[in-house]
Amino acid sequence: MKQRFQALMVGIILLLSTTPLLADEAKQAEAQKLVEQATRVVNSFSVDPDLVWFREKVKDAKALLIIPKKLKGAFLVGGSGGSGVLIAQDGETHEWGSPAFYSMGSISLGFQAGASSSEIILMIMSDKAMNGLLTSSFKMGADIKAAAGPVGGGTTARMADIMSYARSKGAFAGMSFDGAVIEARDDLSGAYYGQQVSATDILINNAVSSPHADELRSAVKAITSDN
DSSP states (O other), rough: OOOHHHHHHHHHHHHHHHHHHHHHHHHHHHHHHHHHHHHHHHHHHOOTOOHHHHHHGGGGGGGEEEEEEEEEEESOOEEEEEEEEEEETTTTTOOOOOOOOEEEOBBBBOOOOOOOEEEEEEEEEHHHHHHTTTSSSSSSSSSOOOOOOOOOOOOOOOOHHHHHHETTTTOOOOOBOOEEEEEEEEHHHHHHTTTTOHHHHTSOOOOOGGGGHHHHHHHHHHHHHTT
C-alpha cells in the first residue's frame, strides 16, 4: 500500500511539473500559427486588385495590426473577437520589426447576418493610435478614430488614426470599430520569444527577434518596395 501511494505521489508530481511546459508549448504553437496566418493575409492583400490604395499607403503606416481570423456569431450587431499580430515600421530606417501579439474584441458588425469570420488589417496611421496600442489595453472611440480604407477604383479616403480593411468570404465590407477593445497578448509574446517581453520591448526597443517572423516582415516590405 505504501509503495502504491508513493508511486501515485510521484505520478502527480510529474504531471504537475509537465503541465506548465505543455501549456507553454501550446501557446508557442498558437503564436507561430498566427504569424504564419498573418503572412498569408498580407500576401493575399498585396495582390488583391481592389486594394490599390492600401498598397500605396502601407509605407506611411506606423504599424499594421493583422487579425487573420476574427469570429462573429450574432445577427447584425453582436460580440466578436480574434487574435493577431502587430508589426511596426522604424521611422528612420523604414524597416519592419518583429511582431507583438494582440487581441481584438467586442466589435459591432453590420455587413452580413449569421456566424462568419473575417480577415482584418488595421493601418496605424497616427502617433496617438500607436501610443494607445503600447498600453496594455485601449478602447476605440472618441480619442482614436477609425475609418474604412477605400477599395476598388477609389483613390481618396477620409483619413483617420486607423484605416481599416476587413474581408469576409472574399469580399470587402464596412465594419464599425467603435467600442472595440484591443489588448496586448503578453502571454503569446512571451511564449513566442521564450521570455517575458512587453509590446514596447518588441515594437519600440527591438529587444527580441525571431527568424520565424522573417517571412512576415518580408511580405510587408515587398509591398512598400513595389510602390
